[in-house]
Amino acid sequence: MGEVSVxxxxxxxxxxxxxxxxxxxxxxxxxxxxxGMLRLKRCDFGSVLEDSIAKIGVGPDVPAVICGMAGxxxxxxxxxxxxxxTPLDALGTGTVKVQGIDRDVHILPGIKKLSPANVMRxxxxxxxxxxxxHSDFSGTVCLPGTHTKWVRVADQTIYDFETCMTGxxxxxxxxxxxxxxxxxxxxWSNVAFSEAVSEALSEPNVVPRRLFGIRAExxxxxxxxxxxxxxxxxxxxxxxxxxxxxxxxxxxVTLIGASALCELYLRAxxxxxxxxxxxxxxxxxxxxxxxxxxxxxxSKNA
Amino acid sequence: MGEVSVxxxxxxxxxxxxxxxxxxxxxxxxxxxxxGMLRLKRCDFGSVLEDSIAKIGVGPDVPAVICGMAGxxxxxxxxxxxxxxTPLDALGTGTVKVQGIDRDVHILPGIKKLSPANVMRxxxxxxxxxxxxHSDFSGTVCLPGTHTKWVRVADQTIYDFETCMTGxxxxxxxxxxxxxxxxxxxxWSNVAFSEAVSEALSEPNVVPRRLFGIRAExxxxxxxxxxxxxxxxxxxxxxxxxxxxxxxxxxxVTLIGASALCELYLRAxxxxxxxxxxxxxxxxxxxxxxxxxxxxxxSKNA
Numbered sequence: 001m002g003e004v005s006v007x008x009x010x011x012x013x014x015x016x017x018x019x020x021x022x023x024x025x026x027x028x029x030x031x032x033x034x035x036g037m038l039r040l041k042r043c044d045f046g047s048v049l050e051d052s053i054a055k056i057g058v059g060p061d062v063p064a065v066i067c068g069m070a071g072x073x074x075x076x077x078x079x080x081x082x083x084x085x086t087p088l089d090a091l092g093t094g095t096v097k098v099q100g101i102d103r104d105v106h107i108l109p110g111i112k113k114l115s116p117a118n119v120m121r122x123x124x125x126x127x128x129x130x131x132x133x134h135s136d137f138s139g140t141v142c143l144p145g146t147h148t149k150w151v152r153v154a155d156q157t158i159y160d161f162e163t164c165m166t167g168x169x170x171x172x173x174x175x176x177x178x179x180x181x182x183x184x185x186x187x188w189s190n191v192a193f194s195e196a197v198s199e200a201l202s203e204p205n206v207v208p209r210r211l212f213g214i215r216a217e218x219x220x221x222x223x224x225x226x227x228x229x230x231x232x233x234x235x236x237x238x239x240x241x242x243x244x245x246x247x248x249x250x251x252x253v254t255l256i257g258a259s260a261l262c263e264l265y266l267r268a269x270x271x272x273x274x275x276x277x278x279x280x281x282x283x284x285x286x287x288x289x290x291x292x293x294x295x296x297x298x299s300k301n302a
Numbered sequence: 303m304g305e306v307s308v309x310x311x312x313x314x315x316x317x318x319x320x321x322x323x324x325x326x327x328x329x330x331x332x333x334x335x336x337x338g339m340l341r342l343k344r345c346d347f348g349s350v351l352e353d354s355i356a357k358i359g360v361g362p363d364v365p366a367v368i369c370g371m372a373g374x375x376x377x378x379x380x381x382x383x384x385x386x387x388t389p390l391d392a393l394g395t396g397t398v399k400v401q402g403i404d405r406d407v408h409i410l411p412g413i414k415k416l417s418p419a420n421v422m423r424x425x426x427x428x429x430x431x432x433x434x435x436h437s438d439f440s441g442t443v444c445l446p447g448t449h450t451k452w453v454r455v456a457d458q459t460i461y462d463f464e465t466c467m468t469g470x471x472x473x474x475x476x477x478x479x480x481x482x483x484x485x486x487x488x489x490w491s492n493v494a495f496s497e498a499v500s501e502a503l504s505e506p507n508v509v510p511r512r513l514f515g516i517r518a519e520x521x522x523x524x525x526x527x528x529x530x531x532x533x534x535x536x537x538x539x540x541x542x543x544x545x546x547x548x549x550x551x552x553x554x555v556t557l558i559g560a561s562a563l564c565e566l567y568l569r570a571x572x573x574x575x576x577x578x579x580x581x582x583x584x585x586x587x588x589x590x591x592x593x594x595x596x597x598x599x600x601s602k603n604a
Contacts, residue, residue, distance in 0.1 A: 073521075081522065112518070112521075112522050113518075114522070114523075116512070116515045116518075116519075117515050117518035117519040117521075117522055117523045118514070118515060118518045119517075119518045119521055119522060147480070147514060150511075162511045163511065163514035163515075163518070164510045164511050164514070165479065165480070165510075165513055165514050166510070168479055168480065172474045172478070172479070176474070176478075177467065177470055177474070178449070178467070178470065204506070204507045205506045205507065205544050205545055205547075206545050207545070208466045208467070208468070208541055208542055208544075208545040209452075209464045209465065209466050209542075209545045209546060210418070211467055212420070212449060212465035212466070212467050213418045213419055213420060213465075215421075216414070216415075216418075216419035216420045216421045216465070217418075217419040219375070219414075219419075219421055220383065220414050220416070220419055220421060221416075221419045239510055240510055240511075242507050242510075243507055243508050243509070243510040243511045244511060245507075
């Protein structure tokens with residue numbers, strides 16, 4: 001392992017992901033686990049971090065920088081939201097230092113929009129990572145996940161964003177609701193997905209009365225469990241696309257997210273003639289955290 | 303207790319409700335419990351029914367008639383769906399006799415629509431009850447619940463229907479999703495509800511990006527937990543109304559459902575200038591079952 005100059009951490013609601021980086025950004029070691037905010041009391045965060053760092057053999061003098069829910073009011077140490085429009089360099093200069101511990105640990109702020117109210121914690125760091133690599137980026141970023149974010153970026157600044165709970169809804173409908181009886185866990189049909197995306201985009205208003213049809217088609221029709229699951233996904237993603245039409249119509253979209261999920265959005269975009277490409281999720285997170293670390297260090301030394 | 307001439311049962315997914323009726327329909331005794339289809343194996347249904355009947359002291363010669371999920375493929379004894387358009391008297395003539403038991407027990411069929419696929423089991427019996435009392439009824443019936451049904455009725459026949467999973471969605475969003483952190487179990491605000499209904503009806507497409515706003519308003523705004531809960535309900539009911547607009551626009555609506563839930567729909571209808579009234583849930587179920595019993599007995603004796 002080369003000399004580690006900084007520890008960067010994405011500390012979310014459900015998961016903890018840590019990378020030890022050399023000065024040039026090379027990953028020297030990594031660690032992760034299900035130690036998300038929801039599982040931890042405030043007093044647990046410090047030891048989870050130190051245990052993870054000890055496991056990869058990094059010493060106490062290496063600073064750490066964290067993004068995500070560790071900075072929420074109910075997390076480790078609140079890093080108050082910055083308000084839109086938000087220049088992304090403010091993530092670095094606006095970090096909050098965790099007090100009362102030996103290691104130098106900084107947490108990045110999230111971003112809020114006042115009206116209609118909206119918040120993000122974590123995705124802004126990935127967008128900072130995108131800008132670190134493409135400093136003149138301007139356009140729409142879509143970050144699909146439990147709570148998918150749609151973000152307008154220009155002038156290295158987040159101007160506006162929206163949140164759709166599409167991932168959380170898909171998990172509910174496919175695993176818990178009455179529709180779950182009609183699903184195959186790993187089943188999939190590209191045809192059923194594409195048809196459902198088209199159907200939802202052409203008549204988004206009626207999606208609420210199409211969902212139960214997935215169950216009914218299983219009871220009295222010849223729909224397979226794979227088709228049912230793909231149809232559910234297509235209806236929900238199509239409905240989301242209809243809700244955020246101004247973010248993609250006549251524009252290109254940059255996706256940052258888990259690759260399997262990005263594939264679905266790419267398929268939908270291809271179908272509706274929207275130019276889109278996906279960037280590596282972890283790479284953007286790491287770049288954004290490293291960028292914030294450098295800005296935080298510079299502002300301290302200035 | 304007067305002489306009991308028939309036992310009528312609404313046997314749903316979650317609950318079992320039984321009434322012992324005298325010849326003129328007077329309720330002599332009643333019983334209920336959480337013995338819904340989901341909790342029972344096929345071999346359990348008979349003993350649940352007999353235990354409940356024994357508890358209210360009714361003998362083995364009294365026939366029983368059942369509607370709901372007991373007649374589903376995964377229930378006690380399948381009573382195959384009748385297809386729309388469905389004359390409601392066919393519920394009585396189409397009952398299925400449970401074999402291999404001592405008591406005379408008949409189960410009512412459900413109703414299916416082929417394209418787009420849809421099914422109901424239980425609500426059709428309540429509509430038969432409505433027609434028993436108002437034989438010339440013609441128009442839209444809305445049966446709000448876990449899976450709200452919207453039904454077109456004319457000529458004593460069900461012509462068409464739609465299903466919206468609004469109740470199941472409300473339970474998920476308010477009790478399980480990230481929004482649940484912003485809810486007060488019994489909190490309510492009529493103003494927040496009405497505003498959300500208007501908002502959802504005027505822009506139903508964007509409801510998917512308004513839901514997370516309920517959480518965000520709690521984190522960075524001054525929304526109360528009571529307002530959050532009412533707003534969620536208003537957004538979902540408004541979104542449902544937008545999905546089934548042809549069922550209520552320019553028409554009167556008859557509601558059959560739990561009274562607290564009907565109150566919400568009545569409030570929304572009043573707001574948008576739709577004439578609506580609510581009928582007693584149990585009374586319609588009992589009337590519909592009794593009507594089916596008489597038709598079944600007549601067809602047997604004919």
